Amino acid sequence: MNRKDREQIDHCCESIVSKIDLTKLLPKLLENKVYNRDDVNIPRWSKNLGAQNTVKDVLLTIKTRGPNAFKNLILSLRQSNHEDVADILEKQNNASSNTNFRQENLLDHHIYSDEFFSEPLIIEAMKDIIKEFSKRDDLNKVDSCFVIVTSHGMEDEESNTEIQGTDYHIASRQANYEKVLCTEVCDYFTAEACPQLAEKPKIFIFQLCRGKKKQNGVIHSRITTDSCAMKSTNEANIEIPRIQTIRNYSDMLIVQSTLPGYVSYRDSKTGSWFIQILCKIFMKHAHENHVQDLFNMIDAELKNLRTTNHECQTSSVQSLGFNKHCYLNPGLFMES
Known part of the structure; x- marks a missing residue:
C-alpha cells in the first residue's frame, strides 16, 4: 500500500470507526482477499466484532496487506453498505503538517510483489555467507545488527537447535551433510570474531522448528505462590577489578x-505465526518501544493463537549481556 493511502487510513480512522459494522464488513474483506480466512488475527477479532478497538485494529492492519488492500477495502465498504465511509476514505487528505518531523512505519520503503521468488536454502553456502558478512570492515559504521534466519529446523542429538535447508536429508547426514547450529551463527558475531560490532546491539531471530513436540493449551485456575525475598549481598565488601577488557559474548x-x-x-498461505506478528508489532510500535519490549509484545499476541487441535506456541528470548534498552526509531526523517 502506498504512503498516501496509509496516511488516509491513519487520518480518518478515529472518525470512521463508529460508523463501521464489522459483522457486515469483515465477510466482504475476506471475500475480496484483503484478509485470508486463515489469517492469524481472525480468531481474535471474531471474539468481539462489536468493539471499536477491534474495528480500529482491523482498519490499521489493512495497511500491511499489500498494494491492492486499499482499493479492495473501498470495494468491501461499498458492498457492505458503508458508502459514506468509503467516500470519506477516498477524499484526498489536504491537511498540512506544521511539524518538521514525521513518524513513518517500517513498511514505508518496503517493496511489495504479487509474486514471490525463492531460492533453495543450501546450508553449506549459508555458513560461508554469514561468516563473510561478519568480517566486513564497514560494519564498524553501523549502530546495530539484525541477523534473521527463517528455515526448517530440528533439535540434534545433543539438544542443540539445528538449521536445516534443502540439502538436508537422512542419507546425506551420514555422508556430506554439514549441520549448522543457531549457536554457530551467533559465534560469528562475538567481540573476538567480529570486533566491528563489539559493544553494539546484535539481535538474532530464528524462525524454525526446534523439534517435533507440539505444545497444547492447558485449562487452569489462577494460582499464585508466595516468593521469598533474596538476601542482599554486602556490596561494600565486593571489590570490582578495573580491567580494560570486554566480554566476548x-x-x-x-x-x-x-x-x-x-x-x-x-x-x-500467510506465513509463520511468529513472523506475521513480528512485522505487525514492529510496524506499529518500533518508533516508541525498545527491542526487548517489542518481543514481549510479540509473545503476548502469540499466546492467543491456537491450531484447530488447540496446539499453541511460545517464543523464547535469550539475553547474552544485552543489558541496555535498544530503540530503533524507524522512519524518523527531516522533511525537505
Missing part, C-alpha cells in the same frame, strides 16, 4: 520463534 539478544524441542507453526 555480550550485547546479544537471541530470539527463537518456539521453545527447545517444539515445532514452530506456519500458515500455508
